[in-house]
Amino acid sequence: MNEQKISAHQMGVIAGILFFTLKMSALPSLIYKYNGTGAILSTVVVILLNFMFLWLVIWIKKKYKNESLYDIFCEKLGVFVTKLLYFIFFAFFVLKLLLMFSDGFTFIKDVADEEFTVLNLFICLLPVISALAYSGMRNMGRTAEFFFPVIVISLLLLIVFSFVPVSNWGLGSLVRYGFEGFASSIFRLSFWTGDLFALLIFLDKIEIKKGSYKQVFVPFGIMAGILLVIFTIYYVFYQETSIFHTNVLNDIVQYAIGTSGGWHMDIFAILAFMFNLFLQGGIIIYCANECLKKLLGYEYSVITLSFINLLIIAIEYIYLTDYLKYIAFAENYLCYFSAVVLVLVPALLVGIMLTKKGKKNETS
């Protein structure tokens, strides 16, 4: 395997982590707001869409063996348009990072430490994810692969402990809100679901061989399955009060206190969420860094990473200290932004491939 490349299994693990992390805070409440108990259907559709996206990424990778997204776009669209697109991607990833920071801060403050401050978040999260990004994709892939069993086991234990018998499923009809509710929940919350786009940014760092589909889809499928189970448990337990929660991962295990001997079982939620947060943060900041480097034509990661860190700190302190405000902003405006990124880019890639008529692939 090439020095800085990740294997198919590592790609599947990264895809699973990217898919899972940002959905464990306020998203289930938001989906319920738009689609009521049909939120489970919305979740299933989101999972299927992400599966399709993942399949598309593998297909694109097999066509463009060693080329990066930047090279592909430069060749067809020119440098200026490519840099413009990369500016949009950079903004996308920075906004994702901000959402991740807000999510992380709210979760930790609610669950782990009431006196947690934004300074603590920055002093711990930023250096670690910057170090992860700086160390390169290969090391991040290995780190994600290493922690993947820990995350899965924590989540499975969480599900097991949250399993308090419920006599009333109370979900009723899943299509109560009709197509409008269903479509709104998918569109309005698209900003929370576009994480797999990061795979396209480091397309050239992935090594896909024959028969890699299984290695990619199994870990991603595990995370998607766990997510669906967690959402289902959440909606069954909380029903009408599903719109009140900002920490789903912790809230599904609240009823377990009666059966767990006084332990709040938060520790599994804390572990799973925190590990996911760091790994996702590392990947997202890596993508932001790559976009910035391509944009500026600058190769020194230290400077670009430092700039991104300062940018995040500045925006968090000056503007976005209110989590609920950011959610509203993401629902109302960022949905359009992410729709452009998540629909336009794959469409461009497919279009380029169809017009390209199969360039001879370089051997690795």
Place this chain on the structure above:
Amino acid sequence: MPFLMQEELKQKLSNNPDFVTRTISCAGGEVCLYFLKSMTDKTAISKEIIEPILREEMAFDFEQLKSIICCADIKAIKRKQALEYVLKNHVVIEYKSQFLVADLEKFPARTPTEPPTSPNIYGPREGFVEALATNITLIRRRLPSKNLVIENMNVGRETHTKVSILYLKNIADKKVVKEIRQKIKKIDIDGVVDSYYIAEFLKIRPHSMFEQAGYQEKPDVTVAKMLEGRIAILVDGSPIAVTVPYMLFEDLQSSNDYYTNYVYVNLIRIIRTLGIILATIVPGLYLSIRLYSYSALPLNYVIIIANSTKNLPFTPVVEILFILLLFQVLYEVSLRLPQYLGLATSIVGALVLGDTGVKAGLISPPGVIVVAVSIMAIYTIPSQSAQLTVLRAVFVVLGATVGIFGIVGGVVYVINYINSLNIYGTPYLAPFAPLIDSDLKDGLSKKPLIDMLKRPKSIANKNTNRQGRGGV
């Protein structure tokens, strides 16, 4: 006829009293012997060199002298090599301006015994000793293979320490061997007194605190590692063999694992892994729960801890640091004290820390328990005790300042850093990162030997077949 080297050697060796010049008058003329009396076998010199020469009644030339002398290992050398061989504890024989050298080295050396840090319940109990020749013998006895290659070299401007590289040429990767050979040859240092010196030069990242080579005290373990494709380096004067490439997981394995039932071994390896977590993270976690995340514990435990720590003069952080310091001092003292004082120290330590300190209200029972568990757990993996001690200190700081979030961040950073270490093509955290399914047969869990058909893929090797299925 004056002897060419007599005065020269005396001067070069600063008239050392243990340098001996013995002139023998015989039928062939005069023969001069040069040797260091403290490092050579004087009985053998008399029996194998002096006696045969004196017994000769006829004149003899230089070539005939080689047959007269009865030593097993004798060869001709040049004049400029004479000093070198004297310093290598050989006997240099000058006859008619020509030189012979006989290997009659003898010095006080230990016999192979069970190493104190790697005891076995079942399995071999031999351990390496300081003498290189004995160590090579111990390896050769277990590996009488034509593919065993031993490359000797001398390292150290003053010490000229003998270093041997051992590998199986049909298994070990040529590139790795070449790289190691070149690195050892490049070492330019005045002295090498232990194998750890060589290991330092073989590190991929010299400034990293993580070990990048394996250290084995037992020949059976060394041979097993060589059979997986590793290269062993033996250093004269050191009872520790260095093996490269190295993976972190090697320290979670022990030689006992391969001589015991695999089901029991699976359980023990899980306990060792838990030992790492207990050793490094528990004190920091305890502090973070006491200072910040009180709701992570059930209320009963919070109350017990609060009741136990109510009147302490120290804050939680100071208390834990104080207990850690006391335990560490006790450990250092126990390492350096003579044996007969060890018992008294243990009693004093136990009383001071376990009883009097708590009764005096300086420290609390939960604090003592937490630190004691951590200190004991470190020794589930003794070879990593230094690293785990440092990491524990780091996690104590992170837990005290940032809480559980800091500890998780620290763990992620450390694992990521470890993942960046690639020791001669072997990932440091193999077979977990990257995940190598076939190597998991001897990972956290262990399969029976009968199922391990292939050599590990994490280590660069040529021949992957370990065993066939002939008998099964």
Place this chain on the structure above:
Amino acid sequence: MKLVKKIFKSPIILVFALICVFLMPTAINMSSVAFRSAIALAIGIDQSDDGEIVLYTAINVPSTDDSLSENSKTIMSSGQTVGDAFANLRLMYGRAVKLGHTRFVLIGSKISQNNLTSLLDTLIRTNRLRKVVQLLYCPNDIGEMFSVGVKLNSQTGIKLSDIISHQQNASTTYINSNIDSFFKGFLSESKISKLNSVSLVSNATLGISPNVSESEKSNSSAQAGGESASEQSESKSGELQASNGSGSETEEKFVSNRGELAIFESGVLKTVLDEELSHGVNWLSKDYNPKELLVYVDGAEKIGNAYMGFDVLNKRINIESFFHKGMPFISAKIIVSLDLDEIISAGQNIEVNNDFVDDNIKSDIGRKIRSQISEAVKVSKNLKLDIFELNDIFHQNNYKEYNEYIKQGKNIYDIIEDTQISAEVEIKVI
């Protein structure tokens, strides 16, 4: 320049050094949460006559005498809002209150006349109270309730929360009474939330003779300092002393969780159902699993007039909801499995024999259950309270017809009046 290069080579060491320099001194001087803050074991909220929010907080007090025992004291504070009350508590006690380990929240009668949702929302969001903490209605003085609890702790080692939860589990009308279920009720179609009601009763009421020893009498009077409960209630703030009750040496107060249900509509208290009515409501609930059943049989063949006590082994219910000609109907089939425990006839125990339970007795039992249900239905219709959550049942199972029913100009109170409830009870004695 060399130093800058070194730092950039390994910036994480710089970060760690900064943590050690800037954050470690604070951490070294920081005491444990248990001493820095007040860990609240329980809180009670009520409203005073002049509209102020009165907050009672049972706070854990670490004790070195016995490391395993839980000691608490109750602090009373007041303010214009809940936040104000907590701030005043902080001023008085010198520590911020942490609600992470709070076991239950008592809601007083006066504050229940207002909409509780905003109060509970504040507690959850600002004070980080867990959503599954038990929420209980207390018609008595909450301060007195906590006083009894403190006394329990110190003398018997039994905590107030244990009493409430053990009684709840043994009670015949246990329902899931927590903050989340309160909000669920508030947001549901029926707008009804049900809370368990706990109260203080005197031993005279229970018919129990006082169990106070001489030493306990002198201890308690020393503790009270001569104050009576009525005198205590006049004080606005401060620590509550354990008290023996209203001055009488023979009267003791006990916590009673007898299965009464406080019914809230849109977050405001409407009524408190007694034990019998609560039975009636809960027979039609899937979550209701009674533990015991006591039936008086009149002129039974083999035993004459007798009280028969049964252990309820299992209760299964199948509720069918439908609309017929635009009118709502509920048909419930309840299957109860019983184990005969005790028979008392003319003040004497008769040996238990399942053969005594003939069809007549079974139909008596069924009749009793149906009569409890019908009494509860009457109350529901009289008070126009959807205590059977009929709106939720129809909304969930018969969504279309329910929508059409509402479109006819009906509202959620009409369905209470219009719904015909029939219950078939099948008794099995094992």
